[in-house]
Amino acid sequence: MNDVPVSIRDTDPLPTVTATIDGADVTVAAGTTILQACGGRDGEIPTLCYGDTITPKNACRLCVVEVEGSRALAPACSRPVEADMVVRTRSERVDHARRMVLEFLGSSVDLSLTANVTAWNAQYGVDLDRYGADAATVARPVKVDNDLYVRDYSKCILCYQCVDACGEQWQHSFVIEIAGRGFDAHVSTEHDVTLPDSACVYCGNCIQVCPTGALVPAVEFDMRAAGTWDEDRQVVTETICGFCGVGCGLELHVQDNTIVKVTSPPDNPITHGNLCIKGRFGFQHAQNRPG
Amino acid sequence: MDLKTREVEPTPAERAAIDAVLGTDESQGAHDRTGGQSSRVRRHLLLPTLHALNDRVGWISPPAIDHVAERLDVSPAEIHGVVTFYGLFSTHERPARQVHVCVDLVCRIEGGTRILPDGAHPSPCLGMCEQAPAVLVTDAGDPGRRTAMGGVMGDQLKELAAGMPVSAPERRTTASVPQAADPGLVLLRRAGGGDPLDFDAWVADGGLRALDRAREVGPEGVIELIDAAGLLGRGGAAFPTARKWRAVRGQGATPRHLVCNADESEPGTFKDRVLIENDPFALLESMTIAALAADCARGWIYLRGEYPGVEATLMSAIERFRAEGILGADFDITIRRGAGAYICGEETAIFNSIEGFRGEPRNKPPYPFEVGLFGAPTVVNNVETLMNVPSIVLGRTTSNRRLFCLSGAVAVPGVYEVELGLTLGDLIGLAGGLRPGSELQAILLGGAAGRYVAPDATDLVLDDDSIRAAGLTLGSGVVMVVDQHVDLVDQIRRIAAFFRDESCGQCVPCRVGTVRQEEVLERLANGVRDGQVELLADIGRAMTDASICGLGQTAHHAIESAVVTLGVFRR
Numbered sequence: 001m002n003d004v005p006v007s008i009r010d011t012d013p014l015p016t017v018t019a020t021i022d023g024a025d026v027t028v029a030a031g032t033t034i035l036q037a038c039g040g041r042d043g044e045i046p047t048l049c050y051g052d053t054i055t056p057k058n059a060c061r062l063c064v065v066e067v068e069g070s071r072a073l074a075p076a077c078s079r080p081v082e083a084d085m086v087v088r089t090r091s092e093r094v095d096h097a098r099r100m101v102l103e104f105l106g107s108s109v110d111l112s113l114t115a116n117v118t119a120w121n122a123q124y125g126v127d128l129d130r131y132g133a134d135a136a137t138v139a140r141p142v143k144v145d146n147d148l149y150v151r152d153y154s155k156c157i158l159c160y161q162c163v164d165a166c167g168e169q170w171q172h173s174f175v176i177e178i179a180g181r182g183f184d185a186h187v188s189t190e191h192d193v194t195l196p197d198s199a200c201v202y203c204g205n206c207i208q209v210c211p212t213g214a215l216v217p218a219v220e221f222d223m224r225a226a227g228t229w230d231e232d233r234q235v236v237t238e239t240i241c242g243f244c245g246v247g248c249g250l251e252l253h254v255q256d257n258t259i260v261k262v263t264s265p266p267d268n269p270i271t272h273g274n275l276c277i278k279g280r281f282g283f284q285h286a287q288n289r290p291g
Numbered sequence: 292m293d294l295k296t297r298e299v300e301p302t303p304a305e306r307a308a309i310d311a312v313l314g315t316d317e318s319q320g321a322h323d324r325t326g327g328q329s330s331r332v333r334r335h336l337l338l339p340t341l342h343a344l345n346d347r348v349g350w351i352s353p354p355a356i357d358h359v360a361e362r363l364d365v366s367p368a369e370i371h372g373v374v375t376f377y378g379l380f381s382t383h384e385r386p387a388r389q390v391h392v393c394v395d396l397v398c399r400i401e402g403g404t405r406i407l408p409d410g411a412h413p414s415p416c417l418g419m420c421e422q423a424p425a426v427l428v429t430d431a432g433d434p435g436r437r438t439a440m441g442g443v444m445g446d447q448l449k450e451l452a453a454g455m456p457v458s459a460p461e462r463r464t465t466a467s468v469p470q471a472a473d474p475g476l477v478l479l480r481r482a483g484g485g486d487p488l489d490f491d492a493w494v495a496d497g498g499l500r501a502l503d504r505a506r507e508v509g510p511e512g513v514i515e516l517i518d519a520a521g522l523l524g525r526g527g528a529a530f531p532t533a534r535k536w537r538a539v540r541g542q543g544a545t546p547r548h549l550v551c552n553a554d555e556s557e558p559g560t561f562k563d564r565v566l567i568e569n570d571p572f573a574l575l576e577s578m579t580i581a582a583l584a585a586d587c588a589r590g591w592i593y594l595r596g597e598y599p600g601v602e603a604t605l606m607s608a609i610e611r612f613r614a615e616g617i618l619g620a621d622f623d624i625t626i627r628r629g630a631g632a633y634i635c636g637e638e639t640a641i642f643n644s645i646e647g648f649r650g651e652p653r654n655k656p657p658y659p660f661e662v663g664l665f666g667a668p669t670v671v672n673n674v675e676t677l678m679n680v681p682s683i684v685l686g687r688t689t690s691n692r693r694l695f696c697l698s699g700a701v702a703v704p705g706v707y708e709v710e711l712g713l714t715l716g717d718l719i720g721l722a723g724g725l726r727p728g729s730e731l732q733a734i735l736l737g738g739a740a741g742r743y744v745a746p747d748a749t750d751l752v753l754d755d756d757s758i759r760a761a762g763l764t765l766g767s768g769v770v771m772v773v774d775q776h777v778d779l780v781d782q783i784r785r786i787a788a789f790f791r792d793e794s795c796g797q798c799v800p801c802r803v804g805t806v807r808q809e810e811v812l813e814r815l816a817n818g819v820r821d822g823q824v825e826l827l828a829d830i831g832r833a834m835t836d837a838s839i840c841g842l843g844q845t846a847h848h849a850i851e852s853a854v855v856t857l858g859v860f861r862r
C-alpha cells in the first residue's frame with residue numbers, strides 16, 4: 001500500500017524534505033513524521049499513546065520535541081518534518097515535559113502493565129511521591145461483563161486507540177467512545193451499558209491496540225489474577241487463521257503447550273493487527289484434548 | 292455499522308423535540324439504500340437536536356439518545372460521548388427548573404460566599420460580570436425558557452431555586468456601556484440609541500453603507516483596507532485578520548466557511564455580548580463583508596449557550612436581513628448554540644462542536660484556513676474583530692479602537708471603548724476609578740488565561756507592543772480590578788478549578804496537570820509549603836510547554852503571576 005498519486009508514481013522521485021534533527025541534516029519523504037524520521041517506536045523518542053496502526057492522536061505528549069520557532073513543544077508522533085525545520089529531541093525543556101507526563105500518568109493511572117515505563121521513569125527522574133497520598137486517580141472497578149475480555153479502566157491513559165479501532169479507523173462498530181470531560185473523561189459505551197448490551201462484535205481489535213493492559217482477554221486476566229501468567233514461558237508462533245478464506249495472520253501465544261492468547265502482527269498486510277471474534281477468541285477447538 | 296439500541300420508545304415530548312429539528316420523515320433511517328449515509332450527513336444537526344431535547348424535557352434520556360442515534364445513523368455511544376461533554380446537558384433526570392449560579396471570579400466577590408440553595412448549581416463565568424452576581428435560569432417545557440439575570444442576591448436566589456417564575460430582564464444598555472451616546476464611539480456607537488432591531492433606523496444611521504463600499508472596492512480591495520488598518524484578532528491571539536482572509540481566499544476547496552466566534556467564555560469577558568445586544572445588524576453586515584472578501588459561502592455564529600437574549604436578538608436580525616435580501620442568496624448565516632464548554636471557543640474545537648462531535652481541539656497543522664469546518668477552508672473571527680470591519684472599510688477608523696471589560700472594584704463596571712495607547716491607570720479612571728474605600732491589590736489582565744499585575748502597573752501603556760514587551764496579553768480585554776477585600780488565594784484556586792472543569796481531557800499535561808495544579812494550591816492554601824511552590828512551577832511549565840491547545844498552555848499563567856509576581860504565598 002502506498003499513498004503516492006498514480007500520476008507521479010513511476011516518473012518522478014518522491015518529494016523529499018531536509019531538516020536538521022539534533023544537529024544532523026536529515027532528508028526524508030515529504031509527510032514523514034519527526035518520530036518516523038527518528039527511528040519510529042524503536043528509536044530514542046519515547047511514546048505512549050502512539051500505535052502502529054492508528055492515526056496518531058498525540059494525546060499523551062510524551063514524545064514532545066523542540067521545534068525551533070514554535071512556542072510550544074511539538075508531538076514527534078504526528079508532526080510532519082518540514083523543510084528547514086530545526087528539531088531537538090532532547091533538551092532540558094523536552095526532558096522536563098516528558099518527566100511531568102510520566103509523573104502525571106504515573107500518579108493517576110495504574111501503569112503496571114505498560115511497557116517501558118520503569119526505564120523511562122529512571123531515565124527522566126520521575127518522582128511520584130511528591131503528589132502525595134491524596135492525589136486524584138482514575139481508579140475504578142474492573143468491568144467483567146462478558147466471557148471474552150475484561151476492561152480495567154484504572155489502567156487507561158486515554159490514548160483513544162481503542163475508540164478509533166472500534167470506530168472509524170477499523171471496525172466501524174462505534175461501541176466505545178470517550179464520555180465526560182477533563183479528568184472525568186473515560187472510555188464508555190452508551191449509558192455505560194455492558195458489552196453484551198452494546199453493539200460490540202468481540203473482534204477484540206481494541207485489545208490489540210491497547211498499550212496499557214486496560215483491555216485484556218479474559219484468559220490472560222484470569223491467569224494474571226491467579227499468578228500463572230508468565231510471558232517468559234510463552235512462545236509465539238505465527239500461523240494463518242483457518243476459519244475463512246481471508247487468510248489473516250495469527251500469532252499464537254503458547255504457555256505450557258496451551259494457547260493463552262491470539263494476536264495478529266500490526267504489520268501484517270491483510271489484518272494490520274485486526275481480527276474477528278473467531279480468529280482472536282476461537283482457539284479452544286485447537287486444543288480440545290481427550291480427557 | 293450495526294446500530295444497537297434498546298428499543299425503548301422515547302416519550303411523545305422527546306419525539307416532538309427531536310422531530311422539530313430533524314423533521315418527521317423517519318424513512319431516512321439508519322439502513323436505507325445509502326447505508327445511512329444520507330442520515331449521517333446530517334450529523335451537524337446533533338447539537339441543535341440535543342438542545343431541543345434539553346429545552347423541552349430538561350435532560351437527555353437513554354431512549355432519546357437511542358432515537359436520535361437511529362435518526363442520524365450515529366452510534367448511541369458517540370452521542371452519549373457528545374452529551375456528556377457539555378456542561379448544560381444532563382444524562383440524569385432533573386427538575387424542569389435549573390438555576391446556574393455564577394461562582395466565578397467577579398460573582399464570587401459580589402455575591403459573597405455563596406452557599407447555593409437546593410436546586411441551584413455552580414456555573415463558570417456567565418459573561419455578565421458588570422451585573423454581578425449573575426444567574427442563568429432555565430425552565431424546560433414547551434416552549435422552554437432560558438433567562439440570564441444580573442444582580443441576583445441571596446433571597447431571590449432561594450426563590451428562583453424554589454421555582455419562582457422569572458420575568459424577562461429589562462435591557463440594561465446604559466448600565467453595560469457607561470460611555471453610551473458618546474459621539475466618539477465607533478464599535479459601540481449605537482449603544483443606548485433606541486431599539487437595536489429597528490432596521491430602518493440602523494440604515495438611516497449608516498448601516499449597509501460599508502457593505503455597499505465593499506462591493507465597490509471588491510474582495511481584494513477590502514482585504515487591502517483591512518491590511519492597511521492593521522486589524523488584529525480580538526479573540527485573544529492577535530492574529531492579523533487580512534492575512535487570514537487572504538489565506539482562505541487563496542484555497543481551492545469550496546464551499547468555504549466563515550465562523551464568527553461568539554463563544555465568549557473567558558472569565559471576565561462580556562464585550563461580545565454587549566456588542567451584539569447593541570448592534571446586531573452591524574455584526575451581520577461585517578460577516579457579509581468578510582464572506583465577500585474571503586469568498587465564503589456559508590456563515591456560522593457560534594454563540595455560547597448562556598446568552599439566550601443575544602440568541603433571540605440575532606435570530607430576529609438574521610430574519611430581517613434575509614427578508615431584505617442581504618442574506619440568503621450568495622451567503623447565509625446559521626446560529627449554533629454552544630452548550631456550556633469554554634473549550635469550544637478554541638478555533639478548531641468550534642468545528643468539532645458544530646459538526647456534532649465532542650468539542651475537542653484538533654491537531655494543528657493543518658490550520659483552519661486549509662482544513663476547517665467540514666474539512667473546508669475556514670475563517671474564524673471573533674465578534675469584536677468583525678465589528679471593526681465596517682468602519683475600516685468606510686475609512687472611518689484605524690483598527691486601534693479596542694473594547695475592555697472592566698469589572699471588580701471599579702466605580703462603574705462595564706464595556707469601555709478606547710483608542711489604544713492610554714495607560715492602564717487611565718482606563719481604570721474612565722471607569723470612575725476605584726470604588727470608595729477600595730485600595731488596589733492587583734489587576735487581572737486578559738482573563739483567567741491572562742496574568743495578574745501589581746498595583747504599580749497602572750503606568751503600563753495599553754498597546755499591543757508594550758503589552759507584549761511586558762510579557763502580558765490583552766487577551767479578550769479583561770481588566771478585573773482586585774481590591775484589598777479580595778482573597779487572592781481564593782481567586783487563583785477558582786481559576787485552577789475553572790481550567791480543571793473546562794479541560795477537554797484530551798491531552799495528559801492539561802487533563803492531569805490542571806488537577807495537580809489545583810491540588811497543590813489547596814495544600815499551599817492550607818499552609819503546607821515544603822516543595823509545593825517548586826512543584827507548582829514544574830506542573831505549570833509542563834502544561835504551558837506540552838499541552839495541545841491554548842487552554843492547557845495558558846492554564847498556569849494567572850496562577851504563576853499571583854505566586855511569582857504578587858507573592859501570594861510569601862505573605
Ligand SMILES: Cc1cc2nc3c(=O)[nH]c(=O)nc-3n(C[C@H](O)[C@H](O)[C@H](O)COP(=O)(O)O)c2cc1C
Pocket residue numbers: 523524525526527528529530532552553554555556557633634635636637638639671672673674676677840841842
Ligand atoms: C480555550 C480557548 C478558548 C477560546 N475562546 C474564544 C472565544 O470564546 N471567543 C473568541 O473569539 N476566541 C476564543 N479563542 C481564540 C480562538 O481560538 C481564535 O483565536 C479566535 O476566535 C480567532 O479570531 P480572531 O482572529 O478574530 O481573534 C479561544 C482560544 C482558546 C485556546
Ligand code: SF4
Pocket residue numbers: 155156157158159160161162163187206209210211212213214215
Ligand atoms: S482502554 Fe487502552 S486503548 Fe483504550 S484509551 Fe485506554 S489505554 Fe487506550
Ligand code: SF4
Pocket residue numbers: 634651652793794795796797798799801802838839840841842843844
Ligand atoms: S490543552 Fe486541555 S483543552 Fe486543550 S486539547 Fe489538551 S486537554 Fe484539551
Ligand code: FES
Pocket residue numbers: 046047048049050056057058059060061062063064075076077078
Ligand atoms: S506518542 Fe506522541 S503524543 Fe503520545
